[in-house]
Amino acid sequence: MKYSVIALSLLVVASAGDAHAKAKWVIGMSQCNLGEPWRVQMNADIKKAAAGNADIEVIFKDAQNDTLKQRAQVEEFVNAGVNLLIISPKEAAPLTAPVAAAFKKGIPVIVLDRRVLGSSYTSFIGADNKKIGMAAGKWIAKRVAELAAGGAKGRVVELKGLMTSTPAQDRNSGFRAGIKAAAPAVVDIVFEADMKWLEANARKEMESALAVNPKIDLVYAHNDPGAHGAYLAAKAAGREKNIIFVGIDGLPQEGQSFVKQGLLEASFEYPTGGKEAIESALKILGGKTVPKEVTLNSHVFTKANVDKGGECL
Amino acid sequence: MSNANTIATIPSASPAPSFDAKRKPNAPIHLRKLAQQPWVRALLALVLIAAIGMIFNPGGIFYKWSTHRDMLRQVSVAGMLACGMTLVIITGGIDLAVGSVVGFTAVLFSLLTLHLGWPAALALPVCVLTGAACGALSGGLIAGFNIQPFIATLAMMVFARGLAKSISGGQKISTAVLQADDSYKNIELPALFGTIDHRILGENIAVVTLVMLVCVLACYVLLTKLRWGRYFYATGGNENAARLSGVPTKAIKVWAYGLSGVFSAIAGICQAAQEQQGDPEAGAGYELTAIAMVVIGGTSLAGGRGGIALTLIGAFTIGYLEKILSINAVGESSRLMLTGLIIVAAVLLQRSKK
Structure with missing residues (x-):
């Protein structure tokens, strides 16, 4: 037993190490x-x-x-x-x-x-996360203004990354600054929660947001998996068609793929x-x-x- | 508690009632007996949490079924892990690997069904057997080589996480499949994913919740109706006495960890279906949630005492706590502190007054 474990470890090491050219x-x-x-x-x-x-x-x-x-x-x-x-x-x-x-x-x-x-x-x-958050804020304010042509404010949910990490802080403050710069009067942030970058948490928080708010127009998540989790929650509630989902990161297999499938309306790339x-x-x-x-x-x-x-x- | 006593009290999964006539002479004896039942104490904690929910109840949503339905869905994956954890803890052990096995099987399931196109009928048993193998391996190390459960399952926790990252190449396994020319092609989500992440009975209950309840029921039958299940208590209560009276304690341990692996694999499949992908990081930290559910329910970490119904109550207690904090949009720092405080309060409620 002892020797077989050692042999297995050596095998793993051998297969993991690169041969250096x-x-x-x-x-x-x-x-x-x-x-x-x-x-x-x-x-x-x-x-x-x-x-x-x-x-x-x-x-x-x-x-x-x-x-x-x-x-x-x-x-x-x-x-x-x-x-x-x-x-x-x-x-x-x-x-x-x-x-x-x-x-x-x-x-x-x-x-x-x-x-x-x-x-x-x-x-x-x-x-620059702040710049990207700001671009997202401006884009969202503009998009919400189109929706809320009647004068009503657009109801927005913000699902934040781990708020003790700088990317989340910047994506939050940039977003708020972007809204302020573009059209502060049209955006009403009705629910915000820390989903710690995790899709499963985002889904839980979004379920609460949906329960508390009969009307939500847009979800801004600090990463694409978070936006996807929010989409799944809205879909389970049958409300995904009335809500716009926006995420950040734009990885080809995540954000870009979600946009192609029409789940997210926009994903902002973090190169x-x-x-x-x-x-x-x-x-x-x-x-x-x-x-x-x-x-x-x-x-x-x-x-x-x-x-x-x-x-x- | 002696071995004979342990076995004798298994059906109600409770400690032998002590008739302490000196204390509270005015209280009717049947009420006192009732208050000493572990399930009554577990329910007390749940009622306490529910009361908080009724007080902090924005727009009356705590009274809507959908809130409870969502809580039941959210708690399901960790609840399945808590089933296996209960079996293991009753035998006097602990299984730290459950969260990693969730990640490993979620990736494996996604890889087989999404990327390799395996039919569900083949992918499901392969994943469950893989989970069982992970658990049985931990159990084998514990029973066969006398490695402490904490150490053996810690090793499996790290190893299974490594396996998850290895077979996935560190990336999430999703419907976006990498093509030879470096572009991504979106494939259709297999029907099984939708079937698992779906509500039935008039949209009133999630399939994953039913899966969890079936797991609970299976454990209930095992622990209360089968002689074999009573061996779990005997092994955890007094291992030497059990072995000397003919209980196959080594085999029971392998079974306990193996079944924990099975429940972890089922949880992994449900996790993958709900996320529509296999995330190699999935399930990280879930082992602690599962342990909290078991302990808040009132199953003793010392082994030999407890039951699956208690764990179900514990799971609901944790589930409602998370739900209430979430619908009130409580900030993260307060959430963590409140969760810690309420776990202590719940466990204090549990403690029998001896």
């Missing part, structure tokens, strides 16, 4: 948490962008949402002598020092999505930056300079434009 440049990619589909997509985008190039090889590490593990990974990459480091850090403060140490050793560092403190890195690439990171990496490795800060463009996907790749915000 010799490429000109080795890029280390430290991902903070592969438990989220969006981050799996980020890695997939990096892999895809790097696949066509024989000069580079990317080694992926997953910190499993553990800051100290990620710190150790950065140090491992430095010791292994990678030519460039891409990191999507879990948290800014505790990862600033290891990233700076790598940078000072002459390893170019691309910071993806979340920030580190100071300026000891080569380039930051990320999207992963995977492709852009590899493009920047190639420039840096080729001796060119890249901007210190790159803000990614976002798209909105609606039924009209989803097949054409969405519309730039």
